[in-house]
Amino acid sequence: MSYLTQLKTFVEVYRCKNITKAAANLGLSQPSVTSHIQAMETVVDKSLFERKARGVTPTAAAHDLALQVSGHIDILEQKIMSIRARSDAAHGTVNIAGPAEYISSVSGPQIANLLQSGNVNLVLHIGNKVSIFDALQSGTADIAIAASAPDPALFDSLVLDKEKLILVMNRLHGREIKDSTITADLLSSYNVVAYDEELPLIRQYFEAVFNAKCHSNVIAICPDIRAISNIIRSGIGYSVLPDYLCRDQIKAGELVQLGPEGPENIIYLVWNKGALKHPRIAFAKDVISAFANINYFAN
Numbered sequence: 001m002s003y004l005t006q007l008k009t010f011v012e013v014y015r016c017k018n019i020t021k022a023a024a025n026l027g028l029s030q031p032s033v034t035s036h037i038q039a040m041e042t043v044v045d046k047s048l049f050e051r052k053a054r055g056v057t058p059t060a061a062a063h064d065l066a067l068q069v070s071g072h073i074d075i076l077e078q079k080i081m082s083i084r085a086r087s088d089a090a091h092g093t094v095n096i097a098g099p100a101e102y103i104s105s106v107s108g109p110q111i112a113n114l115l116q117s118g119n120v121n122l123v124l125h126i127g128n129k130v131s132i133f134d135a136l137q138s139g140t141a142d143i144a145i146a147a148s149a150p151d152p153a154l155f156d157s158l159v160l161d162k163e164k165l166i167l168v169m170n171r172l173h174g175r176e177i178k179d180s181t182i183t184a185d186l187l188s189s190y191n192v193v194a195y196d197e198e199l200p201l202i203r204q205y206f207e208a209v210f211n212a213k214c215h216s217n218v219i220a221i222c223p224d225i226r227a228i229s230n231i232i233r234s235g236i237g238y239s240v241l242p243d244y245l246c247r248d249q250i251k252a253g254e255l256v257q258l259g260p261e262g263p264e265n266i267i268y269l270v271w272n273k274g275a276l277k278h279p280r281i282a283f284a285k286d287v288i289s290a291f292a293n294i295n296y297f298a299n
Contacts, residue, residue: 003043004076004109004294009036010048011073014066018055040065076290094284097125097135098145101225102267102295105244106161107145110291120280128223136272142281143271143288150270158289160269162296165205165262168229168246169238174256182259184212191219191237193228201225205240205262229255244295267295 012022013033023033041048046061058066094114098107103124115122125135129148135141136155150157167182168174173190180186184206192214194202199214206214219237222228229245232238233254240262249255269289276282 003040004291006036006039006043007069008073009033010040010062011066011070013037013049013056014058014062014070016055017057072293092280093121093123094143094280095123095125095135095141096143096145096284097127097132097141099128099132099147099225100126101242101245102145102147102161102163104226106295109294110288113291114284114287120283133270136270139272142275142278143269143284145288146268146270147265148268149266150268154273155270156273156276157268157270158292159266160289160292161267161294162264163242163244163267164264165201165208165240166243166246166250166257167205167209167238167240167259167262168232168250168255169258170232170235171254171256172235174238174258178256178258184210184214187238187258188215190216192216193220193222193231193237193239194218195223195225195228196221201240201242201265204265208263209259242295 009022009026009028009032012026013019016022016025019030019033019037023030026033028036037048044061044065047059048062048065049056049058096111103111103126111122111124114120125132125141127135129146132141132144132146133150133155136144145160146157147163169177169190177186192199192202194200197218199218202214206212216238220231222231225241225245228239229241229249233249238258242265243261246255246257250257269285269292271281271285276285
């Protein structure tokens with residue numbers, strides 16, 4: 001889940017030290033501002049402000065959070081103002097290819113601001129690694145979000161976001177072994193649910209954390225990581241998921257995290273070489289990249 005709106009509200013309250021003034025500056029109601037602050041307090045699991053007769057006083061946790069995020073929020077605001085200043089030059093339909101799980105779970109603010117900032121329409125093309133890059137090469141997609149590194153001979157790109165890989169298991173078996181030393185040998189006696197036969201993410205996690213291969217029985221193959229999460233939550237096996245697809249379920253006790261966090265996987269924004277000469281593609285690239293690191297900052 002993205003907390004950009006709530007973070008922006010938090011920074012404004014932190015600077016004003018007054019909810020009423022912050023609400024007026026943001027064009028929000030006081031209850032909305034209060035709700036945003038409560039949401040951030042839930043995320044950090046700490047109180048952020050103490051209410052006083054004439055405003056609020058930031059806690060130590062608020063000072064720490066403001067130090068980490070306020071500069072990023074300011075940069076984001078500056079980028080948005082710059083983009084809006086030249087949005088009249090962008091017209092037409094933008095075709096974006098990308099993985100269903102990242103687009104459905106993380107990309108909401110990126111896509112919403114693209115639609116709100118300019119005179120463009122949007123068509124999304126959902127697919128896997130191969131189909132995403134094929135869509136770019138064929139011209140079906142103007143720009144793409146990809147969880148695999150693009151070929152620099154064919155495409156230009158930038159780092160859009162990062163995801164951490166988390167080993168998760170269903171509640172029943174996960175609770176049985178969560179206090180054990182988690183190893184590849186231990187996991188080999190449990191079923192695994194994979195994206196495809198090559199075990200992407202699972203293979204990456206095992207190599208980085210265990211320096212070993214996964215020898216578990218592949219009980220199901222499902223080319224939608226969101227569905228893998230639901231299968232495991234229903235009581236079947238284990239898998240490795242991006243953090244944004246499992247952090248809330250782990251917190252709710254619906255999934256059990258085993259072992260340490262895995263390696264970070266980079267999310268790229270990709271386009272064909274020379275494509276930025278088209279105003280609508282350059283505009284889309286700037287708007288989406290202005291909202292970079294949405295998932296990374298949510299951790």
